[in-house]
Amino acid sequence: MHLFAILFLVFLLATISVAALVPKWQRAIAPFSLATSATVFFWMIAFLIKDAAPQEISFPLGIPSIGMHFGLDGLSAFFLMILGLSGTVVSIYALSYFPHEKEPGRILPFFPAFIGAMMLVPLARDAFTFLLAWEAMSILSWALVMAHHKEHGTQHAGYVYLLMASFGTFCLIGAFALLTAASGGLSFSAMQGAKLSFGTASAVLVLALAGAGSKAGIVPLHVWLPLAHPAAPSPVSALMSGVMTKVAIYGFLRIAFGLLGASIWQWGALVLVIGAITAVLGVLQAMLQNDLKKLLAYSTVENVGLIFVGIGLSMTFHASGMEMAATLAMTAALLHAFNHSLFKSLLFLGAGRVLAATGTRDLDKLGGLMRGMPLTAWTFLIGAMAISALPPLNGFVSEWLLLQSLLMGPALPQALMKILLPITIVSVALAAALAAATFIKAFGITFLGRARSPEAAAAKEFKSPETTAMFLLAGLCILIGIIPQAVLSLISPAVSHMTGATIQHFAVSNLLFLVPKAAGSVSYSGIILLLLLGLGGVAAFALLRILASNKTRISPIWDCGTPDNDTLAQYTAGSFAQPIRRGIAAPLFDVREMVDMPPPSDMGTAHFHLHMQDLIWNRMYAPISPFILGLADRLNKMQHRPTRHYLMFMFTTLIILLAGIVLWK
């Protein structure tokens, strides 16, 4: 009955969009999606704590004689819990955000339906239902991206997104087609028992990685993500970056572990390498951005990379029979997925408030917002610290677990892994460090210093449901950092579903200490860390008070080298990133800097030119696109034909298929 009620809620959420057509009812949309998401969230918590038995249900809908299958198990419930939580918080934010939206009719109908479609994906238990929900999620999010369609760049973003989403779905259709051909059924339960050859199974895995990965944003299929996520209205950006990428990760896990059993270590190595590349390239790109929301979107790419590192590692351990290590790596990956959904939503919501208050996302027009918007600034700071993996916040716990599981890698027997693992560890560490630098930049340039534009100087904020939502998320980031054990017990049903063991089985995990036994004698205690940090802070403060002199001194003002009081003399987003741009990013992005100095007699200004290009776009997408566009042009000629020609196309297809049957036999 559980499952039926949840399905009912989710469908209700998906259909409530009709209410947006009646202006009077538009105000009910956000409270309704809030209530529904919160119900789903608490329900899933209860399900996970009880570690309840999986449920399945099927309806005679959809394809005749096959029907639609739905189900709920630990893995689904965990991702539904993430969806429910983010849906709740973003809906709270939306309570006060939507009334200010210029054209609410472009967002309101799709917002609850988008959440509903995302929730349907983990509930689906056959290929047809899964793809239906997946496509609904893609199309609805596309509609939301296009909400501000008149803004510069949005239409391009929507176009690229639509193309990449179709590509991803095509890959998933291919994966399911191979599975269906081998198992003879569309339902997941039939696919689980299918006997696949190594080649077929690997093809399914690669297709699933490309299909789900393109939605999650793995390099090199991430190109749409930094375009589309920032273009959407801020609450939707939060949902897309925070949650939709998680649904994509769920899709990959369901196919790789649920249907294929993740039994071959080379798959894990592939996922691991792609994850590491994604993490490093994502964070480098993030570092170089001058647009606040784009920076956050690239940082999503990085975090998805980290999660995929964990998944790949877990697959390798699992295939090598090291269940404890596999469980630890998967726990780290899922915990990071959960954490990322919290702090990335928080950061996007904060960016949304900055955007609403100043009208710009350009870092070089912001600055000094801490004075005008202290609530946003402090919550954003907590989010930035969490995503930079600073203890005692939640990002630290998951990245620490990930590194611990990486350090168990040398026990793996494969020679290739002995080479890959050190590289991966270095990449993850590099990504973590660069992420910290990136968020120092994001926070520092936006909130500290002095305002770089009159809009930024005049920015104000008011207490509203928006701040409540952000405080909720920030509070959760701290809470989970201090007692991660609480979340680990929610993760264990999901992990045991995949690796057959849970972290509780071999870790001392009481209120005070978290000790992954698999990793040896390391331990983490958020509470003790918090106490030590607190004590250290108090001690430092006391020492300063005791040792420092408070005598008045008269001396020339230290002016930080900015005697003419020009805000342009501050660090800019570009100048902050310069060392990294020159040092690490130069070969990857073909960075060239040029200074045009006027000749000595000329009084004109000097100009600084920065040339930077995304080599993935230029080398990979740019050569393919004329070919695809040409193909599309040719196909286009098949449209706009006399009806007789359409009939002829159908007839020819029929004849070819019939002839195919004859020749096949």
Place this chain on the structure above:
Amino acid sequence: MNGFENDMAHTLSGVMLLMSFLLLYQRRIPGLIHAFAIQAALLGIAVSWQAVMQGEPHLFITALIVLLFKAAFIPIALLKLIQRLSVPQAVEPVMAIGRTMLFGIILCGLSLAVMQSSPQASALIVNEKLAMALAIVLLGFLIMIARQNAVAQVIGFMSIENGLVLAAVEAKGMPLIVEISVAFSVLVALAVFGLFMFHIKDRFDTLDTASLENVRGEELP
């Protein structure tokens, strides 16, 4: 099921297929309609024969529907319509008649080949009849493509439906309700096509559907 009964059913399907070729060959609209009426009447007889053979009285209802609507009502309605519209009675073929016939023969061969390679290839007799039904369907399709005249396209469409009914009756599977709804849908199609013919005649003074190509508000390649 004895030999004679089977041969009879076979002959009836064969003559229906022959009528399809007649449809392909017709250059004049009244001729087309007459040939279609004959095909529909043959279908009615074939269905009644199956009713006797299989001992299924409900197939008589199907036969009655076919005879009443397809063999009588629809052809008469179409003839009346043609008279009222007073259009030139020649059908301009898009594909030369000889070539169309040749193509039709190839389609017959194809449908035979398809049916013989189907999984139940052992039941040869049923398969041959299904092959004929499939050939009637494909030829109906061919008529719709090879003729640009609106009436010819209606006839082609209805002849596809004849083939479907024949196949369904021989496969001993079609429930009455399906047959009734198919007959109803054919009637609806007639109404739509009739309206459509009135309008294009009204506007272009011809039933040649090629005249429609210029009015879709889109540029043609």
